[in-house]
Amino acid sequence: MKKISGFLPLLIGLFIMAGLGSCEKKASDVTVTGRLEIGLALPSDYSTLKSSQNDSLNVGDSIIFTSFQVMVSISDMNGNNFMEDKLIPIYQFGDGFISDKIDLPAGDYSLKKFMVINNSGEVIYAAPLEGSPRAYLVYQPLPLFFTIRPNEITKVGPEVLPVRGFTPSDFGYASFYVKIVKPLTFYVMAMLDNPLLMRPSMLVPADLYFSTPEGWFYNARIEAKVNKLELRYSDFYDLVVYTEYSSGTPEIPIHLSAKEVMASSENNPYVIKIGTPSYQTLVLQPGPEDGIDARITDLEPDKNFGDYKYLEAGFKTEPILTVMRTTESLISFNLGMLPKSARIESVNLSLYYQYDMPVDDSIYYVNAAGDVWYPWSGLVLQQIVEPWKEYGVTWNTKPKTIDFNQVNISPPIYNANYINIDVTRLFVQDPNTDMAHYPNYGMMLKFYPPEVPVAVPGILFASSDYEIKEMRPKLTIKYSLY
Numbered sequence: 140m141k142k143i144s145g146f147l148p149l150l151i152g153l154f155i156m157a158g159l160g161s162c163e164k165k166a167s168d169v170t171v172t173g174r175l176e177i178g179l180a181l182p183s184d185y186s187t188l189k190s191s192q193n194d195s196l197n198v199g200d201s202i203i204f205t206s207f208q209v210m211v212s213i214s215d216m217n218g219n220n221f222m223e224d225k226l227i228p229i230y231q232f233g234d235g236f237i238s239d240k241i242d243l244p245a246g247d248y249s250l251k252k253f254m255v256i257n258n259s260g261e262v263i264y265a266a267p268l269e270g271s272p273r274a275y276l277v278y279q280p281l282p283l284f285f286t287i288r289p290n291e292i293t294k295v296g297p298e299v300l301p302v303r304g305f306t307p308s309d310f311g312y313a314s315f316y317v318k319i320v321k322p323l324t325f326y327v328m329a330m331l332d333n334p335l336l337m338r339p340s341m342l343v344p345a346d347l348y349f350s351t352p353e354g355w356f357y358n359a360r361i362e363a364k365v366n367k368l369e370l371r372y373s374d375f376y377d378l379v380v381y382t383e384y385s386s387g388t389p390e391i392p393i394h395l396s397a398k399e400v401m402a403s404s405e406n407n408p409y410v411i412k413i414g415t416p417s418y419q420t421l422v423l424q425p426g427p428e429d430g431i432d433a434r435i436t437d438l439e440p441d442k443n444f445g446d447y448k449y450l451e452a453g454f455k456t457e458p459i460l461t462v463m464r465t466t467e468s469l470i471s472f473n474l475g476m477l478p479k480s481a482r483i484e485s486v487n488l489s490l491y492y493q494y495d496m497p498v499d500d501s502i503y504y505v506n507a508a509g510d511v512w513y514p515w516s517g518l519v520l521q522q523i524v525e526p527w528k529e530y531g532v533t534w535n536t537k538p539k540t541i542d543f544n545q546v547n548i549s550p551p552i553y554n555a556n557y558i559n560i561d562v563t564r565l566f567v568q569d570p571n572t573d574m575a576h577y578p579n580y581g582m583m584l585k586f587y588p589p590e591v592p593v594a595v596p597g598i599l600f601a602s603s604d605y606e607i608k609e610m611r612p613k614l615t616i617k618y619s620l621y
């Protein structure tokens with residue numbers, strides 16, 4: 140028992156000493172602070188602040204200038220920043236101005252930046268830095284050194300000067316300038332340009348590369364439509380257009396003025412005209428094995444004439460049978476030899492007939508020069524929009540046609556045995572029309588409308604079953620590859 144009782148006071152003493160050491164350590168860890176109060180020493184003329192007292196708030200005996208703040212930067216003597224461009228509200232105190240009190244650890248500091256800013260974000264006063272052009276006007280330019288003592292208030296009052304008419308560098312501050320750029324809106328589109336094309340104009344995508352004499356560069360991809368771009372203002376632009384649709388070199392240089400850019404609008408865009416590539420030609424003139432054509436007639440409405448040597452069209456009254464005889468013909472060409480990437484530019488159909496084809500000479504007219512012609516109307520080619528089979532089609536099963544884009548056939552040339560017909564419109568539809576979605580299953584040769592009498596009872600062109608191969612129907616397609 141004596142040993143235990145002797146040890147207990149020693150143990151208690153150790154605990155007490157440990158506790159005292161712990162308390163002493165915690166007390167030393169507490170940061171000792173003081174307070175900084177910034178006063179504002181203005182020149183005798185500080186009307187800029189006084190005139191703004193309407194934009195203030197009364198708090199007791201003080202007026203808080205809610206529209207004004209000071210921006211300060213403070214560092215310690217080791218260069219560590221405690222405040223960097225911190226905004227602090229200004230209070231009026233009698234005839235002077237003071238800021239909120241700022242807590243700082245005890246130590247030595249320097250005030251490196253001091254500016255007075257109004258409600259528009261404009262610097263109206265600033266304290267000049269030592270060595271700056273305006274530093275000589277104040278007694279103590281920045282940096283302003285001060286010491287924060289524990290539990291004390293340290294007051295710092297830098298002198299400031301008005302900044303209107305001067306630059307930040309006049310006060311020793313780093314300056315930068317903001318240049319306002321007013322962009323120009325440019326409406327533009329690219330379009331294939333070839334006056335020989337029979338099809339509608341085509342809008343195409345393109346890559347545009349802009350540059351200006353000032354060194355500005357910009358590139359944009361435009362789609363096959365009216366495009367809206369924004370360009371940095373310049374009096375002139377050099378534009379290079381790249382597109383896979385252009386002929387020759389893919390680069391198209393264009394020189395633009397700001398006036399041309401500003402003249403563009405959504406309804407009146409600037410049009411980049413692109414020349415189309417040179418044409419390639421495909422000629423189809425099939426014989427009996429590959430040709431697709433047939434004759435149909437209302438006199439034999441259920442009979443198929445897939446093997447028939449003529450493309451016949453006629454309208455005639457049969458006095459004996461007291462019926463009207465109407466004959467029409469269908470023809471189609473296999474376009475499988477046309478490349479998938481081909482774009483059709485023009486299509487021409489050549490049809491041939493015999494010299495001795497039966498025609499009533501009494502309807503011809505001869506002028507003094509010996510030219511021969513006769514009245515002719517109503518013979519057309521219409522687009523077939525439904526499938527049909529050469530050895531299955533009859534008058535009662537004939538496919539539907541449309542007259543929207545039909546091609547009128549001119550009268551045959553007397554003393555000649557051929558006729559060339561531009562049928563491009565049957566193969567290339569304007570995408571802006573309601574008929575653009577109709578498919579093409581060939582052409583139908585007919586009189587239109589069939590009820591109107593014509594000067595000749597009918598006409599016979601050679602079909603693909605005709606024995607003379609040179610007289611069979613020939614389709615000539617000019618196309619471009621993209």
